[in-house]
């Protein structure tokens with residue numbers, strides 16, 4: 001970093017933001033006054049304002065730039081949702097409030113909406129993230145098999161799956177067996193058949209999968225798993241292609257999780273708070289976490305009396321503020337709006353991938369749904385330019401890079417997973433296409449430009465593994 005970035009580094013003794021001191025407050029008793037001054041940076045008010053506003057400008061967000069991060073659904077978060085979540089009657093609720101009828105009715109109504117969207121029978125809103133929803137969902141499947149007296153050891157997961165899927169299965173004590181993908185990018189049904197033994201507790205599937213491809217053999221897949229005594233888990237983190245179009249419940253899935261913070265516009269990134277509600281068919285309902293919201297006559301209550309429940313998985317009743325935002329979103333869209341949302345999301349993803357497939361490889365030829373995979377394998381072969389170089393160069397164009405190296409290199413070398421979402425305009429799509437085409441040209445003509453990118457950021461290329469594993473969170477004087 002070239003310029004001084006930290007308030008401590010800008011400090012000069014004696015600079016003050018206000019002239020207000022305890023000396024001017026004779027009403028503050030002497031024994032309550034500080035004897036020593038805390039070692040804080042000493043800056044003028046203007047310097048301080050510039051410091052924080054400057055820092056805020058370093059944030060890259062959906063409110064500032066295009067953010068086509070595949071499998072993350074970085075759609076615009078309408079501000080009216082924030083307003084709703086901040087009304088005092090909602091924001092001021094005590095965390096232990098358990099009988100407030102407005103709060104409970106909103107959770108209950110959101111449950112009815114998610115039931116209609118997914119075709120499931122009951123939901124819990126406790127999980128605070130998609131990954132926690134998965135953990136709950138697979139725990140429910142485990143509880144079901146235990147109750148049947150079955151000792152099953154294996155969870156089947158396709159090779160294209162999100163990393164949280166195998167992590168979840170392993171955390172729940174299962175051994176993971178991988179199912180191959182076909183050339184089209186869908187589950188290899190023959191491979192599934194060969195691995196479907198009586199040891200299999202279930203299959204975890206994402207649909208459209210992380211190649212952005214619809215699993216069109218899902219009915220046969222569901223039959224194979226059910227006939228073999230397993231259950232089907234639907235990773236519904238990204239429901240953007242399905243909204244108002246089709247329902248995982250009708251495809252044979254027994255349990256789903258949904259990311260309100262992806263499909264339903266609650267803001268995300270930076271670690272939360274999120275919300276990963278889990279919906280189940282009635283066979284799994286007894287095991288849902290406590291409490292769940294019930295409507296008895298015209299009153300809403302929290303039901304804690306659930307002897308077969310897997311127990312409580314979060315504090316309080318989940319991240320209620322996220323439910324509020326998602327509820328406002330769903331109500332404002334309505335059924336017709338949801339259909340339009342998914343149509344536009346699929347149209348945008350198809351537009352981008354088709355407009356770029358002559359300059360980048362498109363490894364899976366099946367039609368993309370809400371996101372599409374391109375690959376920099378051609379650029380790598382020709383000029384040694386990788387997906388990482390392209391991603392870093394996009395930052396210079398003011399665009400957040402797509403997801404890279406996912407799907408994993410073993411199934412898709414140099415992957416660029418692009419998800420524009422429905423909230424972007426045609427002009428923005430075209431700007432992205434132009435940037436990606438310009439970068440492909442640079443890869444041919446000035447590869448060193450890409451290798452050194454990004455050029456305009458306060459820090460250039462980071463050692464991301466060390467930054468994640470050994471973060472330096474405290475400023476220390478040199």
Ligand SMILES: *Cc1c(COP(=O)(O)O)cnc(C)c1O
Nearest residue numbers: 071129130131162164235237274
């Ligand atoms: C984002 C995502 C998850 C995990 O969701 P978190 O809220 O980040 O834990 C799981 N599966 C898929 C396919 C995802 O895209």
